[in-house]
Amino acid sequence: MLFSLRTHISFWSDPAYRSLLFATNFFLAIGIVACRFLEDWSWLYSLYFSVITLTSISYGDFSPKTSLGKLFTMGYIIISVSLILEFVKTQFWHFRKTIKKWNHKRKNNA
Numbered sequence: 001m002l003f004s005l006r007t008h009i010s011f012w013s014d015p016a017y018r019s020l021l022f023a024t025n026f027f028l029a030i031g032i033v034a035c036r037f038l039e040d041w042s043w044l045y046s047l048y049f050s051v052i053t054l055t056s057i058s059y060g061d062f063s064p065k066t067s068l069g070k071l072f073t074m075g076y077i078i079i080s081v082s083l084i085l086e087f088v089k090t091q092f093w094h095f096r097k098t099i100k101k102w103n104h105k106r107k108n109n110a
Helices: 002-013 015-038 043-054 067-109
Strands: none
Touching: 002 015, 002 067, 015 043, 015 067, 043 067
């Protein structure tokens, strides 16, 4: 539990993680606004669609009906996959660095 808490706190001190989190949230907001006005969905449905599309879950219960909505969604999906892959990569490298540091401390204390 303590390791997890320290790791989450250390994420916030990592500039790469912070900038990626900002970019992901900014891109999510763009998706919400675009769905709201291009497809005339409610804010909740726009949020739902943007989140499931951003995370590549896509249940298929919502899909864009307008041509502009379809074009936007194609670009949104391509950028979303890139963002999520970068997010996973950043977390992997952060955990790897944290574990190496932890093992190094353990080795020096032994």
